[in-house]
Amino acid sequence: MSSREDILQNIRRNTQVRYEKPDLSELEKEAIVYPDKVKQFCEIMQQMGGRAVVVEKGDDINELIRRQYPDAKRIASNLKAVSCLGKEQKLACATFHPDDVEKPGDLDGTDLAIVDGRIGVCENGAVWIQQDVEQRAVYFIAESLVLVLDRRNLVNNMHEAYKRIDTGDYGYGVFISGPSKTADIEQALVMGAHGARDVTVLLV
Numbered sequence: 001m002s003s004r005e006d007i008l009q010n011i012r013r014n015t016q017v018r019y020e021k022p023d024l025s026e027l028e029k030e031a032i033v034y035p036d037k038v039k040q041f042c043e044i045m046q047q048m049g050g051r052a053v054v055v056e057k058g059d060d061i062n063e064l065i066r067r068q069y070p071d072a073k074r075i076a077s078n079l080k081a082v083s084c085l086g087k088e089q090k091l092a093c094a095t096f097h098p099d100d101v102e103k104p105g106d107l108d109g110t111d112l113a114i115v116d117g118r119i120g121v122c123e124n125g126a127v128w129i130q131q132d133v134e135q136r137a138v139y140f141i142a143e144s145l146v147l148v149l150d151r152r153n154l155v156n157n158m159h160e161a162y163k164r165i166d167t168g169d170y171g172y173g174v175f176i177s178g179p180s181k182t183a184d185i186e187q188a189l190v191m192g193a194h195g196a197r198d199v200t201v202l203l204v
Contacts, residue, residue: 048178
C-alpha cells in the first residue's frame with residue numbers, strides 16, 4: 001500500500017462527522033459567461049503575462065513558433081501532427097521527444113516545450129494539460145511553453161472546466177495559467193520562479 005493510501009485511510013478512520021457534498025448547481029447558474037470566448041481568453045492571457053495567438057487559415061504553425069522563439073535550440077514535443085484547418089501539419093520545429101531522455105533531470109536546458117492543451121478557461125486563462133508523456137517535468141522545466149489548444153475547447157469558467165477534465169492513462173494533469181511568477185514582500189514580480197518564463201497559447 002502506498003503512503004498516499006495510508007494517509008487517506010487514516011483520515012477516513014479518524015473522521016468523526018461526515019457532511020454531504022454541497023449542491024453547486026445554483027452557483028453554477030451564476031457563473032460568469034462570455035459572449036466572445038476567444039476574445040476574452042486572449043485578453044486574460046495578456047493580463048496573466050502570457051499571450052494567445054489565433055491561428056488563421058493558411059498559417060504555418062511551425063513558422064509561428066519559429067518567429068515567436070527564434071533563439072530556441074532545444075525544443076521538446078510529442079506532437080506528431082496538429083490538425084489545423086483540415087490539414088495534418090507536422091511540428092518539424094521540435095528537435096526531440098521528451099520521453100527520449102532517461103530521467104527528468106535530462107530535460108534541463110530545454111529552451112521550449114510544445115505541448116497539447118486540452119481545455120482553456122476564459123475567466124482566468126488557465127489551460128488544462130493532461131499528462132501524455134512519461135516525463136511530465138517537461139511542463140515545468142522548459143524555459144518557454146507553447147500550448148496548442150483547439151479553440152472549440154474554450155470554456156467560460158472553472159465550473160465548466162472541471163466537468164470536462166481527464167487525467168488519462170498517467171493519472172495526472174495540471175492547469176497552467178501564463179508564465180510562472182512570484183512576488184516577494186517588496187512586490188518585486190519575478191517571472192520563471194518555478195516554471196516557464198514565457199507561455200504562448202496557439203488557438204487552432
